[in-house]
Amino acid sequence: MRRPARVVGSLAAAMDLRPSDADEAFRSRLREWLAVELPKLAPMPHREAWPERRRFDTDWQKRLFDGGYAGLHWPKEYGGQGASPTEQLVFFEETTRARAPYVGVNFVGTLHAGPTLIEEGSDDQKRAHLPQILRGDEVWCQGFSEPNAGSDLASLRTRAERDGDDYVLNGQKIWCSFGHIADVGEFLVRTDPDAPKHRGISWLILPMNLPGIEIRPIKTVLGSREFCEVFLTDVRVPVANRVGAENDGWRVTNVTLKYERGTAFVSELIDSLRLCADVAPLVRDVAHRRELGRCYADFDALWSLTKRNVSQAERGTPGPGAMMIKLAYTEARQRFGELCLRVLDRDALHIDGNELVEERLRTLALTIAAGASQIQRNIISERVLGLPREPR
Amino acid sequence: MNLDLTDDQIALRDGIRSLLAGRFGADRIRAGFDRALFAELAEAGVFSLIADGFTWSDAVIVFEQLGEACVPGPLVGSFLVGDGRITGVVERAAGESHVTVEHLDMLDALVVIDGPGMATLDATTISGPTSDWPLDPLTPVTRVALPAGLEASGADAAEWMRRGAVLTAAFALGMAQRLTESSVAYAKERNQFDRPIGSFQAIKHVLADMAVRVEIGRAAVYAAGAYLDAPELESGEPGGLARAVSVAKVMAGEAAVRNGKDAVQVHGGMGFTWEVDVHLYLKRAWVLETHFGGVDAHCDALVALI
Numbered sequence A: 001m002r003r004p005a006r007v008v009g010s011l012a013a014a015m016d017l018r019p020s021d022a023d024e025a026f027r028s029r030l031r032e033w034l035a036v037e038l039p040k041l042a043p044m045p046h047r048e049a050w051p052e053r054r055r056f057d058t059d060w061q062k063r064l065f066d067g068g069y070a071g072l073h074w075p076k077e078y079g080g081q082g083a084s085p086t087e088q089l090v091f092f093e094e095t096t097r098a099r100a101p102y103v104g105v106n107f108v109g110t111l112h113a114g115p116t117l118i119e120e121g122s123d124d125q126k127r128a129h130l131p132q133i134l135r136g137d138e139v140w141c142q143g144f145s146e147p148n149a150g151s152d153l154a155s156l157r158t159r160a161e162r163d164g165d166d167y168v169l170n171g172q173k174i175w176c177s178f179g180h181i182a183d184v185g186e187f188l189v190r191t192d193p194d195a196p197k198h199r200g201i202s203w204l205i206l207p208m209n210l211p212g213i214e215i216r217p218i219k220t221v222l223g224s225r226e227f228c229e230v231f232l233t234d235v236r237v238p239v240a241n242r243v244g245a246e247n248d249g250w251r252v253t254n255v256t257l258k259y260e261r262g263t264a265f266v267s268e269l270i271d272s273l274r275l276c277a278d279v280a281p282l283v284r285d286v287a288h289r290r291e292l293g294r295c296y297a298d299f300d301a302l303w304s305l306t307k308r309n310v311s312q313a314e315r316g317t318p319g320p321g322a323m324m325i326k327l328a329y330t331e332a333r334q335r336f337g338e339l340c341l342r343v344l345d346r347d348a349l350h351i352d353g354n355e356l357v358e359e360r361l362r363t364l365a366l367t368i369a370a371g372a373s374q375i376q377r378n379i380i381s382e383r384v385l386g387l388p389r390e391p392r
Numbered sequence B: 001m002n003l004d005l006t007d008d009q010i011a012l013r014d015g016i017r018s019l020l021a022g023r024f025g026a027d028r029i030r031a032g033f034d035r036a037l038f039a040e041l042a043e044a045g046v047f048s049l050i051a052d053g054f055t056w057s058d059a060v061i062v063f064e065q066l067g068e069a070c071v072p073g074p075l076v077g078s079f080l081v082g083d084g085r086i087t088g089v090v091e092r093a094a095g096e097s098h099v100t101v102e103h104l105d106m107l108d109a110l111v112v113i114d115g116p117g118m119a120t121l122d123a124t125t126i127s128g129p130t131s132d133w134p135l136d137p138l139t140p141v142t143r144v145a146l147p148a149g150l151e152a153s154g155a156d157a158a159e160w161m162r163r164g165a166v167l168t169a170a171f172a173l174g175m176a177q178r179l180t181e182s183s184v185a186y187a188k189e190r191n192q193f194d195r196p197i198g199s200f201q202a203i204k205h206v207l208a209d210m211a212v213r214v215e216i217g218r219a220a221v222y223a224a225g226a227y228l229d230a231p232e233l234e235s236g237e238p239g240g241l242a243r244a245v246s247v248a249k250v251m252a253g254e255a256a257v258r259n260g261k262d263a264v265q266v267h268g269g270m271g272f273t274w275e276v277d278v279h280l281y282l283k284r285a286w287v288l289e290t291h292f293g294g295v296d297a298h299c300d301a302l303v304a305l306i
């Protein structure tokens, strides 16, 4: 083998997990900031006290913004920090370690609607929404799914008919998380009913206070009401609220889904490592101990995969890993959840004050929402492995 | 921070890959390990990477490729000893008088890892009955009695275990990758019910899971390689290096075994034949599970770290 044209012993030309000085400086600044800010937080409101929960989450978002930690990788001109992707990873590590609040009710705005606007929105649209999301002034929801359009999302039927400078919307959405407390929604509508189903869709910014929008919460397996049915009757929304070209909404949707499935799970993933450490002292059975080690290996390896995905994205050569995180993480998280119930045994029979049991229930949704595991496997086998396609 | 191959590393990977494809095709591999094969690999620089200024993360890339080709032999031991001797490694369970040694006929030296210490024996002085039906046809095994009063010493054993686990994990990763590729290729060309079997979800989803195991395993193995190069990272996170090593061994070891089993299934009856390579990979994956700690031992080690 040829000796490499590089300094012997130097890591410059090899993979390298050492953080840069800038990353470490960022880490210690953030640590200090968290130590000051977290004690100021009000206690977490009751699960079903929705206005209070919204206030709690947006208050934290506002603090992040004021501290210079909101929208780390968003462009500066729209209120972001223009930070490196590795700083974003450090942010997730440190906020999780400090047990800072999770993004909460504005999951959609901060993790996928905002990033979609950055890629696809007009300058006016970015200016109108991105700073508001980062300041905690605007909460978003997602109106993609319909009663008859779940996995087959492109078969959606909510109509948008053009009338002058407006679209007039009629139809029904379902499973719209936090719809009852959101200000704005990313909504998919059919603008051309005659075109093939993927070619007649448009992506709209929908203010949730428009006349003709009716919202009915649905009770989940947790007993909470956090997703909703949304009925749209002659709702007039300006054509200027469309993101991307008319009937080009499926392409924009794929941008949204890329973020929703690719990057939105990172902080949950690190939190899973923390939960493993929380469970460890409770484990007495040797088989449970071993299974805990196995779960930990999954999460730790997925954290390495996240770093690898970020490295590849920075180099401009994205690999298949980004398409796999969602499937692998959600399955691993459920495996861990099963272990938690076995460890707790009869202590798992009550949910109150029992984070691990509540999490077991919450994570039942992970393998369904944002594209079920079966759909993820279809996507991987077709797009990564080049196998024959499913009916579409 | 970077966990993607650098340009140098891509060149390294492609170089070793074309070397293996050219000189170590399926027939050569099936002929088994011998001194000629060792000499060719040594001449290519496989066993002297570290002395030649390459990093551990480079070594991981080379072992991944050796695994893709399923190259037989005591590669890890020879790499770790790094002095040109063909060297086997065996771990001795507490109080055991006998051990099962691989490739004994070809060995110059045998490293015995015994608890926290290790001893190096002149392999030509050891003998025992060699199995005429080894699990892996390319890994001959001999049952030998260890010399009485074997002196295991030195602090090197822990380091050998870590490095050996990472290189073995890299090899297993390469095997898992090749098993995925050959299964995908077979699923595209084999027709039943007038269509490729790869159009059935029951097969597609198995293949997707195989590919996911490889990607996750690769991230874990590359991370472990990077930790071997920068052990000081250990100070930052609890159990940094030890954790990365165990995670890599668990994820890559399991990927190789499970992909081996899935590959047999996807190949149908062909998968049960001697002629198709799949069984050679699966059998080697089982062999590697017994090297430097298997999935269970490393899972236990992880719990102790968290």
Ligand SMILES: Cc1cc2nc3c(=O)[nH]c(=O)nc-3n(C[C@H](O)[C@H](O)[C@H](O)COP(=O)(O)OP(=O)(O)OC[C@H]3O[C@@H](n4cnc5c(N)ncnc54)[C@H](O)[C@@H]3O)c2cc1C
Pocket: A141, A142, A143, A144, A145, A146, A149, A150, A151, A152, A174, A175, A176, A177, A178, A227, A365, A368, A369, A370, A371, A372, A373, A374, A375, A378, A390, B201
């Ligand atoms: C907690 C939660 C929050 C959600 N939040 C939102 C939200 O805010 N906004 C929003 O728009 N939507 C939301 N959803 C909806 C979610 O995106 C859908 O539930 C999901 O896409 C699946 O659609 P479905 O429920 O109609 O199931 P279906 O599509 O009916 O699927 C049922 C089963 O059939 C399987 N299946 C379907 N098609 C195939 C196929 N081709 N091959 C193999 N198997 C198949 C699925 O994998 C699944 O197991 C949320 C869902 C949950 C659970």
